[in-house]
Amino acid sequence: MSGQEPFTIEQLCKCMSQGKLMGGKCKKCGKVHFPPRPMCDCCFSKEFEWTEIPAKGKLLTYTIIHIAPAQFQSMAPYAMGIVQLENGTKVPGMIKEAPLDKVKIGMPLEIVFEGCTPTQNWPQWPRYHFKPM
């Protein structure tokens, strides 16, 4: 990171495609934004610095999705949850590589970046998932 990149969701996605989860830390009040924002919602500052968000955390809550939108239907049933990473940041995502009946609140998980298959359509964003540690 040269420090010149804009604090945008698109920039975060570029970092994710390089295997890093990044947040924007407000230089004025210290709040870490995930995803990064152009303006701090706490103190309205526009001064940020990039901070790497830890890839490990624990599961706060989850569901097993059986009825999915068309593009995910072939994967159903699958687990989705909200993970609290070690710095407190909460990130939702799919939980893979774990038997569905072994998914439990509090289980330690780590994020895995999947990259992005380029298509003609917007958006060309990477996906990620969580797996048990």
Next chain:
Amino acid sequence: MKGKPLVSIVSAGLSKFGKLDGLYGREIFAEAAKEAFDRCPKLDPKRDIKALYVGHMGESYEHQGHTGATIADWAGLLHVPATRTEAACASSGAALRVAIQAVLSGLADVVMVGGVEKMTHRSTAEVTEYLAMASDFPFEQWQGMTFPGLYAMMATAHMDKYGTTEKDLAMVAVKNHYHGSMNPKAHFQKEITLESAMASRVVAWPLKLYDCSLITDGASCLILTKPELAKKYTDMPVHIVGSGQASDSIGLYERESFTSLAAARIAAKQAYEMAEIEPEDVNVAEVHDCFTIAEIIAYEDLSFCKTGEGGRMAEKSETKLGGRIPVNTSGGLKSKGHPVGATGTAQAYEMYLQLTEQADKRQVKDAEIGLSHNVGGSGGTATVHIYRRD
């Protein structure tokens, strides 16, 4: 009498809710509007109605935007200023709030407010995708999240924190289907058993098919005026005495709590304070049971019970007709159906019926104060309105 009226409801209309094959949303709205006009013969719609607000969530269903003008035309209100409000499933709760503001501002003496959605001609996968648009795109939809999934995560968290059970959830469904069996306009007018609810197919664990509201076509509307003009139009107005609305992050993951909707708590506090009433003064309520867990959380957010006790409240049938505070006498979103844009003012329609003693078999005896609670998305918007009989 507590609470100064903000505005008065002088008429209301509701289309049949259900799978209305062969009808466009605009045609369904006309059915609701016709009922409202017929109920109020002293009203001359073309002369008296000065503004129209319509809640409508999605252009995707009918490939039709510009809903305000479309609905004005088909309601016989051509040239009346018409504006669509969109706040996901709280679109017409938000429309009601805007309509109240229009009357209070003095800009319009008589206003029509309603909502409409036509959904059932789309496949379940399509509807799932369109509804999911009310959630965060990059981190929820794009990663595989669905609406039932979001509420299911709230249910998992509530079960873990407070010991709420899948049976408590099913009890909400059984109650609302019992109420809906007495509503001739409900989509699904049959009672269900606890066993069938518990055994229904899983949609997003722990939520099963009977924990989910229905995909429904329907429309609803109200006619509002200044309290001092109400008796010009009807002998039986219902007054709106409290209105609250709040927002929250649309992404569930960004919130402090997964077991309570902060927007609903804030909106409820505003409405109770404006109405000068306490939660225990409410005699009948329509709450946003898009999923059974949402009704349980609503009991807590509206202070009908203590935080964490919503599951027990459902299990003890305190919210069934004849109980301490009957909730969703219409059948709720669960049994009456959930044409998303129409829901907020459909809840107000039920309050109008209850507080004018027109709710027939599902009438709550001597109901004086009613409340409606309408939620958009997973809690990104909430509106709460409080009603009082004349």
